[in-house]
Amino acid sequence: MGIIKKFRIKTFKKNKPKIELKNISLSFNKRQILDDISLSIQEGEICGILGPNGVGKSTLFNIMIGLLKPDFGKVFIDSLEVTDIPIYRRALDFGVCIVPQSGGIFSELTCEENLKSIAEIMFKNKSEIIFNVENMISKFQLESVKKIKGKFLSGGQKKRVCIAMALISNPKIILMDEPFQGLDLMTTRELQETIVNLQTEDNSRCCIISDHAARDLLAISDKAIVIANKKIVAKGSPSELVINQNAKSVYFGDSFKIN
Numbered sequence: 001m002g003i004i005k006k007f008r009i010k011t012f013k014k015n016k017p018k019i020e021l022k023n024i025s026l027s028f029n030k031r032q033i034l035d036d037i038s039l040s041i042q043e044g045e046i047c048g049i050l051g052p053n054g055v056g057k058s059t060l061f062n063i064m065i066g067l068l069k070p071d072f073g074k075v076f077i078d079s080l081e082v083t084d085i086p087i088y089r090r091a092l093d094f095g096v097c098i099v100p101q102s103g104g105i106f107s108e109l110t111c112e113e114n115l116k117s118i119a120e121i122m123f124k125n126k127s128e129i130i131f132n133v134e135n136m137i138s139k140f141q142l143e144s145v146k147k148i149k150g151k152f153l154s155g156g157q158k159k160r161v162c163i164a165m166a167l168i169s170n171p172k173i174i175l176m177d178e179p180f181q182g183l184d185l186m187t188t189r190e191l192q193e194t195i196v197n198l199q200t201e202d203n204s205r206c207c208i209i210s211d212h213a214a215r216d217l218l219a220i221s222d223k224a225i226v227i228a229n230k231k232i233v234a235k236g237s238p239s240e241l242v243i244n245q246n247a248k249s250v251y252f253g254d255s256f257k258i259n
């Protein structure tokens with residue numbers, strides 16, 4: 001992963017908040033999931049979110065995209081409060097996109113039609129739609145399955161279509177909930193490079209990724225957090241995080257290493 005890291009050091013430069021969570025708390029049916037979570041992700045930054053199953057990582061993503069409203073706390077994008085702004089406006093006006101943990105594609109549509117369904121919302125003329133769909137098909141090596149319905153794709157192919165659907169809209173805030181799940185080794189490596197390149201293409205973007213493939217995630221993260229017991233219990237650069245005692249005791253264990 002040396003090449004990716006060297007590349008990141010050259011291209012990561014900004015220090016301007018893109019998306020911020022301030023004092024977020026949320027309960028489901030009186031069961032508190034998140035308690036006073038504050039987090040600021042800068043333009044050009046890749047932030048990893050780690051934590052045990054059921055700790056609230058996907059819930060936090062849903063708060064960021066506008067699918068869930070927190071009980072307390074506020075969400076800001078480009079320093080504007082968006083807590084009450086609905087999901088579709090966050091997508092269209094602020095370029096928020098998500099690769100969900102599961103689902104995310106239409107099972108009765110082909111791979112190509114799935115991509116077209118998003119392209120038709122984002123682009124005006126037919127040639128732009130065709131160009132962008134073809135571009136994603138080639139970028140994610142989906143040529144051989146482009147006429148196959150979503151329900152017949154393999155797990156990894158579905159994931160790739162889903163990621164391509166998120167990226168086709170030229171997003172500014174890219175949320176990925178377990179993007180490496182089900183991907184083979186080479187596709188994982190390619191996705192890591194794609195994520196890093198997204199920032200090179202546009203330095204105002206940020207990317208927030210949750211995944212239990214912690215090594216793959218930390219290899220491309222500028223910083224990461226660990227959530228446990230409703231709170232952020234550790235944060236820092238990947239190398240700081242893996243030696244953090246809180247992070248070790250709730251998530252990594254004692255023998256985890258990144259190199």
Ligand SMILES: Nc1ncnc2c1ncn2[C@@H]1O[C@H](COP(=O)(O)OP(=O)(O)OP(=O)(O)O)[C@@H](O)[C@H]1O
Pocket residue numbers: 028029033051052053054055056057058059060101
């Ligand atoms: N709509 C809902 N109603 C009630 N409880 C919910 C709802 N959505 C999530 N939860 C609960 O909130 C908690 C956090 O769920 P979440 O999916 O955010 O966890 P996670 O950290 O993403 O876990 P994983 O690593 O398994 O994906 C879980 O206990 C889950 O059961």
Ligand SMILES: [Mg+2]
Pocket residue numbers: 057058059101177
């Ligand atoms: Mg989850």
